[in-house]
Amino acid sequence: MTTIATNPLVTVKSNSAPMRNIDPVEDLIALLARLPGYGRRSARRAVLRMLMDPQRQMLPLADALRNAAEAVLPCDVCGNLDTRSPCHICDDPQRMQGLICVVEGVADLWALERAQAHRGSYHVLGGTLSALAGIGPEDLRIQPLLARIEAGGVEEIIIALPVTVDGATTAHVLMDRLGDTGVPVTRLAQGVPIGGALDVLDDGTLAAALRARRPA
Amino acid sequence: MTMAFPALRLTRLMLRDFRSYAALDARFSGRVVVIAGENGVGKTNLLEAISLLGPGRGLRGARMGELGRDGLPWAASGRFETALGPFDIGTGTASEGGGERRAWMLDGVAKKSSTELAERVAAVWLTPQMDRLFQEGASGRRRFLDRLVWALEPAHAREVAAHDHAMASRNRVLAQGRADPGWLDALEEQMARRAVAAVAARRGLARRLNTVLAEQRPLGAFPAARLDLLCPIAAALEDSPALAVEEGLRARLAQQRRRDAAAGGAAEGAHRTDMTMVHLEKNQPAALCSTGEQKALLIATVLAHASLIAEARGFAPLLLLDEVAAHLDQRRREALFAALAALPAQSFLTGTDVGVFAPLQGVAEGFSAASGRLETIAGFGVPEPA
Ligand SMILES: Nc1ncnc2c1ncn2[C@@H]1O[C@H](COP(=O)(O)OP(=O)(O)O)[C@@H](O)[C@H]1O
Ligand SMILES: [Mg+2]
Ligand SMILES: [Zn+2]
Numbered sequence: 099m100t101t102i103a104t105n106p107l108v109t110v111k112s113n114s115a116p117m118r119n120i121d122p123v124e125d126l127i128a129l130l131a132r133l134p135g136y137g138r139r140s141a142r143r144a145v146l147r148m149l150m151d152p153q154r155q156m157l158p159l160a161d162a163l164r165n166a167a168e169a170v171l172p173c174d175v176c177g178n179l180d181t182r183s184p185c186h187i188c189d190d191p192q193r194m195q196g197l198i199c200v201v202e203g204v205a206d207l208w209a210l211e212r213a214q215a216h217r218g219s220y221h222v223l224g225g226t227l228s229a230l231a232g233i234g235p236e237d238l239r240i241q242p243l244l245a246r247i248e249a250g251g252v253e254e255i256i257i258a259l260p261v262t263v264d265g266a267t268t269a270h271v272l273m274d275r276l277g278d279t280g281v282p283v284t285r286l287a288q289g290v291p292i293g294g295a296l297d298v299l300d301d302g303t304l305a306a307a308l309r310a311r312r313p314a
Numbered sequence: 315m316t317m318a319f320p321a322l323r324l325t326r327l328m329l330r331d332f333r334s335y336a337a338l339d340a341r342f343s344g345r346v347v348v349i350a351g352e353n354g355v356g357k358t359n360l361l362e363a364i365s366l367l368g369p370g371r372g373l374r375g376a377r378m379g380e381l382g383r384d385g386l387p388w389a390a391s392g393r394f395e396t397a398l399g400p401f402d403i404g405t406g407t408a409s410e411g412g413g414e415r416r417a418w419m420l421d422g423v424a425k426k427s428s429t430e431l432a433e434r435v436a437a438v439w440l441t442p443q444m445d446r447l448f449q450e451g452a453s454g455r456r457r458f459l460d461r462l463v464w465a466l467e468p469a470h471a472r473e474v475a476a477h478d479h480a481m482a483s484r485n486r487v488l489a490q491g492r493a494d495p496g497w498l499d500a501l502e503e504q505m506a507r508r509a510v511a512a513v514a515a516r517r518g519l520a521r522r523l524n525t526v527l528a529e530q531r532p533l534g535a536f537p538a539a540r541l542d543l544l545c546p547i548a549a550a551l552e553d554s555p556a557l558a559v560e561e562g563l564r565a566r567l568a569q570q571r572r573r574d575a576a577a578g579g580a581a582e583g584a585h586r587t588d589m590t591m592v593h594l595e596k597n598q599p600a601a602l603c604s605t606g607e608q609k610a611l612l613i614a615t616v617l618a619h620a621s622l623i624a625e626a627r628g629f630a631p632l633l634l635l636d637e638v639a640a641h642l643d644q645r646r647r648e649a650l651f652a653a654l655a656a657l658p659a660q661s662f663l664t665g666t667d668v669g670v671f672a673p674l675q676g677v678a679e680g681f682s683a684a685s686g687r688l689e690t691i692a693g694f695g696v697p698e699p700a
């Protein structure tokens with residue numbers, strides 16, 4: 099017991115419960131380190147920086163975290179994260195609500211929004227099929243998409259999933275399920291990047307670009 | 315030998331905390347470099363460091379964590395001379411990433427990945443582990459083959475990984491029993507497409523290699539050899555277009571679900587490719603050849619591969635030949651040395667006994683390796699100017 103009192107960095111281990119930190123700094127580092135883009139090292143750096151000026155760097159952050167946690171919720175229609183549901187995209191009369199772009203996650207939705215390339219609405223699947231991670235078709239938001247189509251007004255589905263094996267598998271399954279609805283389904287073209295010379299492309303990209311060729 | 319290309323030359327190698335080396339600064343001026351020393355002095359480590367100056371995980375295929383001396387962050391850098399002037403390449407543990415990430419530098423400028431280096435540096439190698447290539451399982455031969463393909467087509471590694479991922483996913487879905495047919499369809503399509511792409515690349519490599527091997531005949535003591543793929547997909551590609559082979563494989567995978575589920579794996583796919591070499595004069599597969607003959611077949615293959623790389627890149631790659639004299643009789647050894655001396659490529663040879671390299675005196679530069687250092691062997695050779 100005395101060791102714990104005198105050494106703030108000691109961790110308590112019990113045989114039954116998982117290891118638990120009792121040091122608030124270590125707790126914070128461990129929480130940050132779980133975030134994408136953070137390792138223990140960068141988490142420790144960020145925490146150290148904040149601890150230099152907790153009044154200005156930590157308390158406002160804590161408030162911002164609380165506010166966001168309480169205010170943000172998933173959109174019932176598309177799965178986007180926003181302060182309201184339906185989200186501001188689903189609620190926007192200027193957008194073509196019948197043109198639905200299917201993405202893996204909210205990060206992709208936000209990326210497409212930043213590019214201002216899509217004038218329709220979205221549908222967030224919430225992942226891609228992954229047998230190895232135990233994510234099956236019923237774990238994705240495929241059913242809600244079919245329900246949106248059933249509700250009417252959908253003119254086209256654009257599949258914008260990653261070109262990995264899992265992404266392509268998901269797209270295949272999705273196109274299968276959408277086949278019965280009669281709604282036209284398209285996919286993002288893949289191939290020659292803007293500014294890309296042909297001779298520096300890898301064979302896979304070239305083959306995909308050839309597969310996706312279209313009348314000139 | 316079709317290697318009339320300017321050679322890449324390593325003239326300086328610096329190591330810090332790499333494997334058994336705390337610090338090393340070695341200069342090479344020879345086109346053939348001999349490194350002799352007892353077991354465990356760090357000869358293979360040195361060749362591995364050189365192999366890491368190019369893209370990939372080097373000649374041991376090691377993970378980052380294994381490379382640092384006693385787990386320390388490590389660094390290796392090399393100065394290369396080419397027909398177009400010198401350049402420096404550095405690699406080692408990245409400052410971010412907890413020791414698992416690798417950093418790259420070209421002429422003192424950090425590079426995000428090794429792709430740019432692939433245009434500058436290439437090395438081929440032969441290690442004692444490969445002596446058992448024809449005795450051990452097909453997976454070792456497939457890896458050997460894939461490495462040969464990958465050195466010429468970097469996208470190949472991704473294709474093979476994608477195939478294996480699709481296959482592992484299909485195995486898992488089949489094992490769960492709750493097989494969703496649409497999901498399996500999708501995985502089988504991915505698997506078939508990637509399998510055909512990967513096998514087509516292997517087949518292309520085998521063809522190009524065999525063309526060079528056929529031209530290589532005058533190498534004397536080296537047997538005329540041919541590399542044969544043992545792979546139904548490759549055989550199907552002989553007389554059907556790739557899309558038809560893809561479709562056939564996809565259909566068979568769909569038919570074989572129950573059997574594959576029971577067996578716990580796919581009976582067909584890119585993971586079943588095997589290969590052999592044929593000793594043409596004896597018309598004998600490598601597995602039946604003597605150890606020395608197998609070694610000679612492998613040397614012929616590696617030299618042919620070096621020619622292909624030279625053709626593709628426009629410069630002759632470094633040849634890293636670890637314990638190359640082992641298993642070779644004197645006649646083949648001398649034929650190998652004569653062949654190396656005649657190549658524009660720079661080669662690094664290691665061995666425990668400096669005596670076997672005697673025929674290279676006056677041609678090669680000799681070093682003895684001991685306790686993390688390299689000492690010039692006096693009087694071994696007159697290093698020619700680089
Ligand atoms: N990461 C490492 N840190 C320290 N020593 C290492 C490391 N990896 C290998 N070694 C040492 O390197 C030696 C083997 O060197 P190697 O180059 O294989 O010898 P050889 O001259 O026989 O080819 C062994 O003694 C081994 O302990
Ligand atoms: Mg060795
Ligand atoms: Zn929405």
